[in-house]
Structure formats: structure tokens, C-alpha cells
Amino acid sequence: MTKISPSVLACDFAKMGEEVDSIFKGGAEMAHLDIMDGVFVTNISFGLPVVASLRRSTDIFFDVHLMIIEPERYIKRFIDAGADLVTFHIEATEHVEECINIIKDHGALAAVSVKPNTPIEEVYPYLEMCDMVLVMTVEPGYGGQAFMPECLEKVRKLKAEIDKRGLHVDIQVDGGVNAENAPLCREAGANILVAGSAVFKYEDRKAAIDALR
Numbered sequence: 001m002t003k004i005s006p007s008v009l010a011c012d013f014a015k016m017g018e019e020v021d022s023i024f025k026g027g028a029e030m031a032h033l034d035i036m037d038g039v040f041v042t043n044i045s046f047g048l049p050v051v052a053s054l055r056r057s058t059d060i061f062f063d064v065h066l067m068i069i070e071p072e073r074y075i076k077r078f079i080d081a082g083a084d085l086v087t088f089h090i091e092a093t094e095h096v097e098e099c100i101n102i103i104k105d106h107g108a109l110a111a112v113s114v115k116p117n118t119p120i121e122e123v124y125p126y127l128e129m130c131d132m133v134l135v136m137t138v139e140p141g142y143g144g145q146a147f148m149p150e151c152l153e154k155v156r157k158l159k160a161e162i163d164k165r166g167l168h169v170d171i172q173v174d175g176g177v178n179a180e181n182a183p184l185c186r187e188a189g190a191n192i193l194v195a196g197s198a199v200f201k202y203e204d205r206k207a208a209i210d211a212l213r
Helices: 011-023 048-055 075-081 096-105 120-129 149-165 182-188 206-210
Strands: 002-007 029-035 061-067 087-089 110-114 130-137 170-174 192-195
Touching: 002 075, 002 206, 011 087, 011 120, 011 206, 029 048, 029 170, 048 061, 048 075, 061 075, 061 206, 075 087, 075 096, 096 120, 110 120, 110 170, 110 206, 120 149, 130 149, 149 182, 182 192
Parallel strands: 002 029, 002 192, 029 061, 061 087, 087 110, 110 130, 130 170, 170 192
Antiparallel strands: none
């Protein structure tokens, strides 16, 4: 079954707790929390205090996406704040294996991510260590961008490599995902879809999540 991880970046920040609760009640399996540092990407979102505050108000699975340089400095703190899964960018660190090991050692699931221009083959050396790979279908940093369908070829290659090795690694797609292109993502091999405005712009969150699924 396809899992839906709505991106909290698109919610109303004035009532973030209620917004996260609405997607939980609407059937989302995860809440996608985008952490941006203004360095790795040119935008700043929110950080540790927000994650910790949200954790106290909900039991939903926290899918934390670190768009920060040198993520190894902060991984443990985000897990302590409530992250269930931590994704970091291989472009953001020279210590990929160390980052994965830190995540695993502190009891969370580990994922790596690649930007649109990064060859998917760069994640292959780490597949056996990963629980998930995130393929970005927009340039990271801002919500509301247009989906880049050419990135789905990377998903297909990744799915083929995972199957060839007999691994059980989830594939997540993030960026411009909506009810129209969600079937293309699934057909390419993705089983976890991140969507922001395609969920939070609708009052009926359950209907929006069901449409993506």
C-alpha cells in the first residue's frame, strides 16, 4: 500500500498542532517535517523546538527531512526531539556512513536523499544500510514547485537496483506531488509520497489523502 506523508511546511503554522492532528485523523501514515538551514538550501523553516513541541501533541510517525549541511551534528538531537525516521542529503555531508550509523544507533530509521541533478547511482553504496531513499522531484528548499517528471527515471533505476539486490528499502518521492501525478510515482516504484499543498489546501484532509493514495 502507498503511504502518504503530508509536508507540514504547507500547513497553517499558527495552528500547526491542529493541522498535524487533522492529517493523522485523515489517514496519513506520517508527517513530513522539512528542516532547512538557509545554507544547504536558501530557505529557513523550523527546527528542534518545533519538532519537540509537536511530538508532545501527537503520536503520528515523524518523517524528518534534514536539508542542512553537516547533518551529523544534529541527527541525535532530532531523534531526541521525536524523529522516527531521519533523512539527510548525501550532497550535504562527507560522512554518509557515519550519519546512517548515528541514526541507527539512536533507534530511528535511516534514509538518504538526492537532489534532482544528483545521479541516483550515488546512493547505491549505501542501499544495504538504508530503510528508505528519498528522490526529490523539485529542487529542495521551497514548497509549491512544479513536479519534475524526468526525475521518475531515477525512481525506476533505484527500484530495479533494490529488487536486483533483494532488499526491502522504501522509495519516497517529494516535490510537487498531487493526485494527478501520484499514479506516475507509484508506477515508477515509489511507495511513500510526500505532498504539501495537495493535502493542506483542502479542508477535507481525508479526501485529499485518499485521492493521493
